[in-house]
Amino acid sequence: MNPKETSIVKVAIDVPIDDFFDYQCEENVAFGQAVLVPFGSRKVIGIVVEIDSSTELEAHQIKKIIRVDDDILLNEELFKLFKFVSSYYHYPIGQTIHIAVPSNLKKTEKVLNKKSYIYEATDLLNKSAIDQISARKKNLIEIAKVIFKEKQTDEALKMISINWKKYVKELITLNFVREREYQKTKIIQKTTVLKLNQEQSEIYEKIIAAQGFEAFLIYGITGSGKTEVYMHLIEQYVKNNGQVLILVPEINLTPQLEDRFTSRFSNYLVISLHSQLTQKKRLENWEQAKNGKAQIIIGTRLSVFTPFKNLRAIIMDEEQDLSFKQHDKLRYHARDVAMMRAKLLNIPFIAGSATPSIEIWQRSVNENKLLLHKLSERAVKDATLPKINLIKDETNKENEGISEYVISAIKHHLDLRQQILIFINRRGYAPVLFCSSCGWYANCSRCSSKLVVHRSKQHLRCHHCDYQREIDTSCKVCGNVDLMSLGSGTQKVEERISKLFSKALVRRVDRDTIKTKASLDALYQDMSDKKIDILVGTQMLSKGHDFPNLSLVVVLDSDNALYSSDFRASERLFSQLVQVAGRAGRGSIPGEVVIQTNFPEHPLYQSVKNQDYESFASEEISLRKELNFPPFCFQAVLRAESKNKKNVKDFINHLYSMAKQINTEDVEVFHPVQPFLDRLKGFERYQIYFHSKNRSSLNKFLNVLKVEIHANKHLNRIKWNLDVDPVDF
Numbered sequence: 001m002n003p004k005e006t007s008i009v010k011v012a013i014d015v016p017i018d019d020f021f022d023y024q025c026e027e028n029v030a031f032g033q034a035v036l037v038p039f040g041s042r043k044v045i046g047i048v049v050e051i052d053s054s055t056e057l058e059a060h061q062i063k064k065i066i067r068v069d070d071d072i073l074l075n076e077e078l079f080k081l082f083k084f085v086s087s088y089y090h091y092p093i094g095q096t097i098h099i100a101v102p103s104n105l106k107k108t109e110k111v112l113n114k115k116s117y118i119y120e121a122t123d124l125l126n127k128s129a130i131d132q133i134s135a136r137k138k139n140l141i142e143i144a145k146v147i148f149k150e151k152q153t154d155e156a157l158k159m160i161s162i163n164w165k166k167y168v169k170e171l172i173t174l175n176f177v178r179e180r181e182y183q184k185t186k187i188i189q190k191t192t193v194l195k196l197n198q199e200q201s202e203i204y205e206k207i208i209a210a211q212g213f214e215a216f217l218i219y220g221i222t223g224s225g226k227t228e229v230y231m232h233l234i235e236q237y238v239k240n241n242g243q244v245l246i247l248v249p250e251i252n253l254t255p256q257l258e259d260r261f262t263s264r265f266s267n268y269l270v271i272s273l274h275s276q277l278t279q280k281k282r283l284e285n286w287e288q289a290k291n292g293k294a295q296i297i298i299g300t301r302l303s304v305f306t307p308f309k310n311l312r313a314i315i316m317d318e319e320q321d322l323s324f325k326q327h328d329k330l331r332y333h334a335r336d337v338a339m340m341r342a343k344l345l346n347i348p349f350i351a352g353s354a355t356p357s358i359e360i361w362q363r364s365v366n367e368n369k370l371l372l373h374k375l376s377e378r379a380v381k382d383a384t385l386p387k388i389n390l391i392k393d394e395t396n397k398e399n400e401g402i403s404e405y406v407i408s409a410i411k412h413h414l415d416l417r418q419q420i421l422i423f424i425n426r427r428g429y430a431p432v433l434f435c436s437s438c439g440w441y442a443n444c445s446r447c448s449s450k451l452v453v454h455r456s457k458q459h460l461r462c463h464h465c466d467y468q469r470e471i472d473t474s475c476k477v478c479g480n481v482d483l484m485s486l487g488s489g490t491q492k493v494e495e496r497i498s499k500l501f502s503k504a505l506v507r508r509v510d511r512d513t514i515k516t517k518a519s520l521d522a523l524y525q526d527m528s529d530k531k532i533d534i535l536v537g538t539q540m541l542s543k544g545h546d547f548p549n550l551s552l553v554v555v556l557d558s559d560n561a562l563y564s565s566d567f568r569a570s571e572r573l574f575s576q577l578v579q580v581a582g583r584a585g586r587g588s589i590p591g592e593v594v595i596q597t598n599f600p601e602h603p604l605y606q607s608v609k610n611q612d613y614e615s616f617a618s619e620e621i622s623l624r625k626e627l628n629f630p631p632f633c634f635q636a637v638l639r640a641e642s643k644n645k646k647n648v649k650d651f652i653n654h655l656y657s658m659a660k661q662i663n664t665e666d667v668e669v670f671h672p673v674q675p676f677l678d679r680l681k682g683f684e685r686y687q688i689y690f691h692s693k694n695r696s697s698l699n700k701f702l703n704v705l706k707v708e709i710h711a712n713k714h715l716n717r718i719k720w721n722l723d724v725d726p727v728d729f
């Protein structure tokens with residue numbers, strides 16, 4: 001073979017410049033191939049996006065490709081998608097293309113893969129051996145004890161101490177513990193395939209008949225059998241080497257869900273893609289999706305950008321979930337990207353939810369862009385929706401925030417030997433440390449927010465920037481030593497409930513107690529083994545899980561959302577309450593839900609009580625229409641921040657007048673405002689909203705604005721970003 005002549009290729013590089021870069025190449029390269037190139041003073045991995053192209057650069061300006069790798073990181077289909085995404089969300093094309101490529105494929109030096117280990121006790125490790133370890137070495141003893149009890153994985157030990165490696169090493173040196181590599185394998189029982197009921201089969205038939213791209217919304221109450229419908233569909237799609245992507249919210253991707261799919265599809269490779277996988281595992285799964293070996297891929301938002309060999313459908317469960325929207329860098333919404341991808345691939349898109357987002361509901365019911373299907377009953381025989389009671393909050397000092405009604409309901413369900421969930425969507429002990437004599441409260445020095453009292457770690461913590469300090473013993477202003485912890489978080493509720501029901505097994509579940517999927521898994525195990533009577537937890541528990549013995553759900557302190565300035569707050573509260581209520585009564589024992597509120601008559605609570613999403617949604621839609629809010633307009637926000645308030649204010653005002661001068665009738669430019677949290681991590685923040693009736697006018701407008709900002713060099717000292725279709729206020 002003759003050596004190839006030198007040619008010019010265009011390469012996508014992970015840098016904030018909205019263009020590709022030209023390089024000279026003397027080897028054969030293919031579209032999508034990884035290459036090592038010089039970039040400035042660095043060497044970086046780029047992706048070839050055009051071969052034999054021309055260049056405007058002079059010959060001496062063009063650098064040579066250093067190395068051509070075997071990996072193909074991009075295909076034409078994804079390239080089209082990325083071009084759309086980059087221009088729609090106004091994010092540089094190179095960074096967009098690189099977003100979903102596993103980082104270990106992009107190492108400029110080749111590295112060794114990390115392995116997983118398991119630790120088990122030797123014969124030398126026993127009770128008396130442990131007793132001989134100096135009592136001062138608490139962590140060492142704890143680790144020795146757990147390994148003695150049962151062999152442990154590295155992941156599990158990590159949960160005990162961040163210095164676990166040091167302790168394990170010591171135990172290995174003492175010959176108490178041995179280490180070996182392990183492969184994660186599970187024994188999965190095969191499940192029987194359920195016969196779809198009437199409603200389910202009608203939906204199934206409609207969707208399976210789709211030719212090419214069609215969008216569907218399955219609106220089905222909690223427990224109505226949506227997942228079962230997905231599984232029947234998947235069964236058809238995976239025939240003849242087809243692949244299906246199932247997008248799920250961050251916290252729903254539990255080992256339970258994976259197991260449910262794995263056991264149902266034991267003849268196919270089921271994989272998951274999410275941020276908690278090790279780098280090695282993520283790469284392995286990504287490759288298997290790419291080469292078509294994995295046919296069922298369950299993933300969180302980023303997996304919408306995974307390369308596939310033969311994708312036949314995209315399913316999105318809990319479509320309304322906020323975790324589908326990315327909040328930094330490329331601020332995409334996985335639902336909209338998924339729909340675009342399905343369109344490009346000409347395959348069906350299927351969304352499911354018990355409380356669809358207002359946007360999607362509007363697009364389904366009123367615009368017919370998604371075909372709506374309803375599941376109106378619980379699928380398990382005899383399981384019914386729980387009864388929801390709204391109880392006026394008549395709490396006082398004596399009962400400490402938990403009303404008599406709630407206390408007696410808990411007693412009743414404990415007597416029935418059933419499990420109880422108490423939902424309070426706030427971590428920590430109390431949200432405010434307050435001085436009643438002068439009104440001072442402990443606030444974060446870096447954010448415009450109050451510090452939360454944490455009892456378990458005995459400190460104050462900022463939930464926005466994680467700043468921590470000791471709990472003040474006296475008021476910083478007047479010296480009063482009698483400070484009050486106002487309001488309740490999960491820790492305070494846990495403390496009270498344990499006091500009130502001293503015989504019950506109480507477990508708290510929030511981001512402070514559950515840090516990994518493995519610990520969540522252990523929790524489910526304890527629930528099903530009945531090692532827990534009462535769970536006190538945040539929204540972490542509100543979704544997607546079956547606890548067949550859970551018959552009472554109590555909701556405390558959910559009124560905050562009613563006063564929020566965010567126009568989506570009520571939509572979120574509704575969805576959250578329905579989700580959490582849906583945890584009760586999934587088995588054959590009827591469920592009960594008690595919502596303790598100051599406003600039992602509020603229309604939102606009334607529609608929750610009647611479990612009437614449709615009337616809630618139509619109210620919400622007419623309100624949005626009146627106010628001209630999404631989905632009746634397209635929205636974008638430009639956010640800016642700086643440590644110096646004057647600088648960012650000048651910047652935003654300057655931008656505002658620039659934006660006002662851009663000649664467009666279609667886009668409304670709002671006056672700059674500060675967001676709810678006007679200072680975050682030491683940065684002062686401002687933002688400008690843009691509204692338009694027309695998506696492409698808004699896009700064009702933002703392009704013009706971007707060019708002008710970049711042209712004004714002095715403006716670029718301020719950090720700013722654009723968020724298209726923002727979901728947080």
Ligand code: ADP
Nearest residue numbers: 194195196197222223224225226227228379380
């Ligand atoms: P959803 O996804 O809507 O919350 P699931 O698909 O998880 O609902 O189903 C809820 C429960 O009903 C599960 O225990 C499931 O096994 C059961 N189920 C679903 N469909 C059927 C059916 N056709 N016949 C019997 N049980 C069903």
Ligand code: ZN
Nearest residue numbers: 435438475478
């Ligand atoms: Zn004071």
Ligand code: ZN
Nearest residue numbers: 444447462465
């Ligand atoms: Zn802070």
